[in-house]
Amino acid sequence: MSENKMNEKKKTKQTETIRKVLRHLGKYRIYLVISILLAALSVALTLYVPLLTGRAVDFIVGAGQVDFPGVFRIMIQIGACTLITALAQWLMNVCNNKMTYQVVQDIRNEAFRKIEILPLKYIDGHPYGEVVSRVIADVDQFADGLLMGFTQFFTGVATIVGTLGFMLSVNVTITIVVVLITPVSFLVANFIATRTFAMFKLQSETRGEQTGLIEEMIGNQKVVQAFGRGEDVTERFDEINERLRSSSLRATFFSSITNPATRFVNSLVYTGVGIVGAFAVVRGALTVGQLSSFLSYANQYTKPFNEISGVVTELQNAIACAQRIFDLIEEEPQTPEPEDAVDLKDIEGNVRAEHVEFSYNPAQRLIEDFNLQVKPGQRVAIVGPTGCGKTTLINLLMRFYDVDGGSIKVEDHDIREITRRSLRAGYGMVLQDTWLKTGTIRDNITMGRPDATEEEIIAAAKASHVHSFIMRLPKGYDTWITEDGGNISQGQKQLLCIARVMLCRPPMLILDEATSSIDTRTEIRIQKAFARLMEGRTTFIVAHRLSTIRESDMILVMKDGKIIEQGRHEELLAQNGFYRHLYESQFSNVG
Secondary structure (H helix, E strand, C coil): CCHHHHHHHHHHHHHHHHHHHHHHHHCCHHHHHHHHHHHHHHHHHHHHHHHHHHHHHHCEEECCEECHHHHHHHHHHHHHHHHHHHHHHHHHHHHHHHHHHHHHHHHHHHHHHHHHHCCHHHHHHCCHHHHHHHHHHHHHHHHHHHHHHHHHHHHHHHHHHHHHHHHHHHCHHHHHHHHHHCHHHHHHHHHHHHHHHHHHHHHHHHHHHHHHHHHHHHHCHHHHHHCCCHHHHHHHHHHHHHHHHHHHHHHHHHHHCHHHHHHHHHHHHHHHHHHHHHHHHHHCCCCHHHHHHHHHHHHHHHHHHHHHHHHHHHHHHHHHHHHHHHHHHCCCCCCCCCCCCECCCCCCCCEEEEEEEECCECCECCEEEEEEEECCCCEEEEECCCCCCHHHHHHHHCCCCCCCEEEEEECCEEHHHECHHHHHHCEEEECCCCCCCCEEHHHHHCCCCCCCCHHHHHHHHHHCCCHHHHHCCCCHHHCEECCCCCCCCHHHHHHHHHHHHHHHCCCEEEEECCCCCCCHHHHHHHHHHHHHHHCCCEEEEECCCHHHHCCCCEEEEEECCEEEEEECHHHHHHHCCHHHHHHHHHHCCCC
């Protein structure tokens, strides 16, 4: 792609982003209209003051020749104009703040709602910190630029138009001099603006990359230190930080030369007015007071160009950030549910997979022609080497991912025709990777059933053998914990997750290495509790420790995305195949 086409594409995308911002502003147009009217009022009064000042100067003819009553009247008028201007500017800022932060709130809400419905492959394919950076840092940068735009852009434009009107009313010739020099300022601002957008966009992207690395490293600091990767991580951080420094420096450099460049142009305007005006006074075409007013207007006229050029730079940064957040908002959501989607009720636990095909990468097939029939109440264990598709199968059952071919059915309904909420409510899931939210112990246990009674919560905690531990905490079930569990051990976190499922008592269970972080004695107790919970419930058990699945009704042995063996524990051992090899490798004596 040629450079011209690339630049054209960037400009088109930039224009589209501006249109999207304007669409969001449309909801709050009343604030926009009021802000513009107040800007016009404050500018009109501000520009009326130099005219009054010029008249006051003309009242001072010489020593002993001063019209004090006239000067006093003008001073009162100037004071009234100043007070009204201050009030108008305050109200304008209130409207601008209201409008900006309403838009920011809407965009953040849209972004968060989109994250909730994004397919899991998007979340898996992007660093969490980079996504967080878009929703937090980029929106903040966008808000800053938008607020500056509203605050200064309207008043700047109104000031330019107003001063031209006032100057034309005083002297047309000098006004033409001012207008002829003005385009230089526009050329300077445009030259800088076209170069700053790409730089600010690169700065925003690099900042997101850095945020992602920081979040990843802080969240896994123990692993980093345990494997002595601190130096490597630091080098990687330094490399990203250097890129951020370089892109920020370039963006800041170009944006910082805007002000001095436009100030230089403004000085030319002021000088031109001073010279031409002085000759006009000598010829008698202007009074000294009118020249004083004109010089003040020339200063007022050029000042907005400084502000607008600064606003343009900030808006370039804001648009670059807005583009990243809109890219997230416009990501393809997960496949929508059909209008006539079935709401599953009275689930018995019939699950059937027919000729299922799936891959994360189209070039590398994972699951091919997978078939499975599970009857209500059956315990199905899924075993096999790492990467064979065990957890992928769980993702497909829960519809975190959609199958590429074939179908998975629950109660004879294709899961793509079932509402996601009712499908997932039919499963209770305990994973090897535990997750707790910031809140009380009670909040975490009742996540699936917020309306559960205290007796039911305690019963679930006792069944999962976590009640005694909870009661030793400072505030029992009201003890506050953070997302990472604070000082709670991994095993205790897993027990809390098990209690969460025990409380819901769903019709189907998914246990993915559910007791991997629990000591042997507690595991035996949990297995007994699970045995009671699994009675009459269809259960899928993903296990590496084959000793935990001997009692399963069906064991699926997977390899390379296919079921290569199927049967009960004793039957599979008798076949003397892959399962027997796995089983004996775990229980053979070493050394």
